[in-house]
Amino acid sequence: MNVILPEYMCFWYGEFPTNLETTIRNAEKHTFDGIVTPIANPLFSREFDNEKISEDHKVFTRPAMLVSQSRWNVNIIPKITDALDCDSSDDAVRKYSKKVLEQELKYAQHVRPYRSILVKLKSGNVLHLARIISRVINSSNIIVEVPLVDPATLKQKWMGDGGGDTGRMCGSDTWTWWNNFRMACDPSIHLSVALEINATPQEFPSWSNLRRWLGEPVRSLITPSYLYMKNDLSYYVLSDDYRIVFELLKKHSLNFMIKAAYIDDLDIRKFPEVVKFLTITHRVDTLRTANYDELVRACQPIRDEISNAIYSKMEDDPVKYRSYQNAISFAMLSKPQDSRVAILIVGAGRGALVRAVINAKRLTARQCKLYLVERNENAVFHLRALKKELWPDLDIDIVLGDIRDYMPPEQIDLIVSDLLGAFGDDCLYPECIYPTQKYAKPNAIYIPSKITSYLNPVMTTLHHYKAAKQGWSIYVGSPYEVYNIAEPEPVFEFSFPSPAVDSVEYEQHKRLLFKAEQNCVLHGFIGYFECILWEGEMISILPKTFTTGLMSWSPYYFPIDIPQYVKSSDTIELNFWRCATDTKMWYEWIINRPILCTIQNFQGLWWSADKR
Structure with a gap:
């Protein structure tokens, strides 16, 4: 079962339709792939305590036979009733909401087994909701609708604009809503985010706050229909003011949900162009990065023979x-x-x-x-x-x-080598190249002449899920679907030739300190390298000095087995070792702050590079 919906799909997101088949056909006329619709009629009030009334209210939605099973599987995403409040302080409301939610989840799984269900978060108080969702999380894909801005913030602003108090906003950080829900459910590959643009750009969170969504499994973007305007060429496109979110998430595998109360409210001439704009624009960005978020175990440079396909x-x-x-x-x-x-x-x-x-x-x-x-x-x-x-x-x-x-x-006058790994020295570059100095001329030139490795802490839900599923190791990953908690810092440096080759230290240690800018979750570290070939000619996969067009390397992902919650302004202290024996080389790392963890990859348990 795959949490990701088919890529580049567009859905109409609206109210409860009276006729599913007709609504789906109308959506298809607008070139939508399907609809997002409440699983239950919101006007239908259910009763669970009175036996007679409860019996009458068992028919709470339309019959599943009104549309074919293929329609349910492909063209419909069922949505749980918004009005439910499983975490209400009112016992009666909480118990009622719990029963309704359980009923709707059960029916959604009946008509759409092992597929997506949309659930909306309305606050950061989500423990009861998360407990119920956890029961179905392994048999359904739960899409969690999260507003970009807390509606309470918007409400207070509107009241302030009307002459009320415009002082401190009372709204909360909606990323925290998602994080609370995700952590309470036990993080799962079957959880994803549908991020709703529910505010004007002037009301958006700060850029550093928005950037955190880069590290989350955002699989859908919900936009109101009125955000799409004619450009100078008379084509309907997303208004420039809102492109910041689109550009931020353009490397994610997104689906799009266009929000309008009723399908007939949409301009039949407008939305084919909108859908075309969304799918084509997003496809251009994602095709360029095909397989970019696949995790592959770091290779054994000496033991593994490179195949013809990899050479190519x-x-x-x-x-x-x-x-x-x-x-x-x-x-x-x-x-x-x-x-x-x-x-x-x-x-x-x-x-x-x-x-x-x-x-x-x-x-x-x-x-x-x-x-x-x-x-x-x-x-x-x-x-x-x-x-x-x-x-x-x-x-x-x-x-x-x-x-x-x-x-x-x-x-030898000139030693040229192609033993660079994604972390610079991980392919045993120092161990293989320093011994050549015994037969190199005193003025011999080495290409590369210096390699430097770098690390920075990241929040990357997708990489963490995959590493946990595939088995802990060092992985060749990517910087996409990653939130960089802090800027990269240099780790190890090796220069060639060495003035004291007989005393070169292959085992090294570095203590690194990073400052978190926002509340976030630490999932591990991304490793890069920067290399001076000779006399200023450089190749680099470090973001700040990245060599444009370079394709040979993707960064390394150094995971931690237990993610850590990091608060804004917290210091992350990392100790990182390059370890070596006569037979192998490996890395070990441990986080001292904010929470002390166990040594990761101890004695090369997850990954090591054999020397022979």
Whole structure:
């Protein structure tokens, strides 16, 4: 069962229709995919205590047979009655609401088994509601409707505009409503958010407050029909003032719900254009990031052999190899023009990095001797074929083996390597490259010449759900559907060559402090790297210095098994270790503040990189 509805769908969100089939057909005329409708007639008052009246009131909604089962499955999202208050301070109201909610949930599951049900939050007092919803959370997908702004805030503002007290607003943070509900239910992949735009842009929360929704499973956006206006070309689009929310969530897999009391109230000429605008615009953004939120376990750089398909994907990155080519060219130009440059290429793969070296050689008109070292036997077959067919006149030696066991027949001028991981040093870059200094010339150049890893704390509900389901590990993740609690800070730095290579510390520790800007939930840390190839030529996946167009790496996700609630202005203290033995390397991390947790990935239990 999948919590995410089919992507790019648009629904009409309205009142209880008297004829479901007719309403669905009308919605389809407006190019909507379906409707969001109350599961029960809101004018129907149910009685549970009086036996005779209760018997009469068992028929509280339309018969399910009025539409086909496929209509229920695809074209209808049932909505729980808004007026219910399961957390009322009035015992009678609370008990009545509980019984009605249970009845409606049971019927919704009957007509639409294992599919979505919409439930609206009206406050942060949600414990009784969450308790009831928890009973069905594993057999239904619960879409939680949350207003962007607390209606109480809007009500007070309107009263103030009318001459009342315009002092401190009484409304609360609606993200807190959702968080209370989510935590009380026990966070589940079957919970998602439908965020309702219920205020003007002037009434929106602050930008830092809005950004928290980036880390939440927002799967639907509810917008009133009047927000869509004609642009200069006479096409209906979302009003520019409201685009901030749309742009904020454009990387989420969103469905759209257009709110209007009755389907006939909609302009039949207007909404085909609106639906087209929403779906096409959102599709452009999401297609560009296909599979971006998939979590893949970090690879074993030495143990795992790279397949032909992965090589093909890695090599389809012109930005990366153009950057390498520029750095190699600069390095060659620093050598005397009449000199012969001995170049060692570590991790030659199927030849993409070799081509960058050969291109640089031709651009600089330098004489070169190339030593290609690759441990993947299948990749070496490619290299030998390339040498025979494309590079027969070049002076190239191809070596099958581990760089740590290799000794070239001469001293090396230039060491070029392609062993960078998403965290910089996670593919054993220092362990593999520092030993080459024993046969490098004193003025040898290393490309890359410096790598720095970075970490920042994040709230990412989706990544946490997936990591918990797939098993705790270090994952190759993404910065989408992620709320960055604080800016990244540098962790480990390795420079090449090292002035004291015999005393290089492969085991390192760093203590990092981060300041939270908003109340949020800490789910772990995102890891990046920044790399100086040589003389200012840089490649980076760090957001602030990101190399435009770079595709070879996605950031790492370092999870924590138990999420922590973090308050605004709290300090997050992280201790992070790079650990190493003769046989493996791994990372460990522990949070000291705001709440002390256990050591994560202790002794490499979740993930480690084998050295052989």
